[in-house]
Amino acid sequence: MSEKVPTSDGSGSRADDHRIVISGGASLDGTVRVGGAKNSALKLMAATLLAEGTYRLANVPRITDVTLMSDLLRATGCRVAWDDRADESTLVVDVPAVIEPVAPYEIVEQFRASIVVLGPMLARCGEARVALPGGDDFGPRPIDMHVRGLAELGAEFETRHGYIHASAPNLLGATVLLEFPSVGATENLLMAAVRAKGETTIDNAAREPEIADLCELLSKMGANIEGSGSSALVIQGTEELHHADHRVIPDRIEAATYLTALGITGGEITVEGARHDHMFMLCQKLGEMGMRISPDSSGIWAFAGRRLSSSDCSTLPYPGLATDFKPFLVALLATADGVGIVTENIFSGRFHYVDELRRMGADIRTDSHHAVVRGVERLSGAPVKAHDIRAGAALVIAGLGAEGETVVAEAHHVARGYHDLAGKLTALGADVRLD
């Protein structure tokens, strides 16, 4: 096993200084394999804190956020390492009998998903000290629902010197109604409730496939959860949790990256390992725009033979169109035939990358949480900057369809969520390299 989990964009070297250089114009053809879901793997890693022992998590993507979560687990006393002998990317987490329930600022400020250690730390130790999260550049991302929900289970909170100090010597089951189906709040509550005394109901829970994946690992660990994948989760708490092994579900957002890229370049691809049932709404939307797309035995097959037609898109909690797909769709609409109105219903400020797309010749007007995208025949390559993971990927997608060279700076954002995006697109016939 290798001790070090490297900060990686797939090349094995640090990605902070990298730029992604795309020469547009090539069509995509062939098969690309999708990795494990970032937004599942990070939560599964947090869940290991609930019980002592050795966990083998297969299909974990080798991305920066996994490195950061590994560092966070190490800060609590866990040992974390890749199993180099395993057939697929497997992370081994060794959780000691006693953990230190602290998430230090130096790690937390680098990625927001770190807040999901709050629930498991509280449940295991009766206390937690977690730095207030930083995160992406798309508007305020409060954690009031996490805190309110955990308070319903008996936790008490204080914020001092940038840290949340939580204590709950005895978590008690309760009924929690979330005012919005927040992914992170659902996960934190779930991981606290599995060890709370008695029954907890989470109403208006988020239904994302990554939450069902978390329920599956927790159930293997001995948790008693009903309603997985639905908006009403009923949990009977138990002290008897134990370690378990698990395989991470495929990353639907990575899969969406290749499918929307195909919409811009044209061609025919198979996204091996992708789950059509996890991204039905996106596939339907791409079909509406003129792509042929269907599940096959190995994943999702798609064909784009002509310029796509515009369509309106609105983001919604799962099973609606994911907010994470939206930057890709905006890039796609930028060269589609007609006008598309895109409405963001999840995050208030998630349109920053639009200024970058405009630099490439896109005709996009934004007004609060709406964007009006008038498709142009062709974008023109330009130097642009990635502000977050998905915005960076959207600029790469735009670059694939643009005339000339696009240089995406601050590519470390992309490496937070993608393993070797450049290599995978190159294998499909695109001209993409790291600089």
Ligand code: EPU
């Ligand atoms: N919200 C609150 N209060 C809370 C929690 C959330 O007001 O206590 C608001 C947020 O500000 C936002 C909305 O509720 O407006 C939804 O937030 P949610 O909690 O569902 O999002 P999250 O858990 O912070 C996860 C993903 C995001 C993805 C969103 C929405 C992870 C690590 N992150 O974030 O993924 O966009 O759900 O589906 O799972 C990404 O992968 O690049 C990414 C940003």
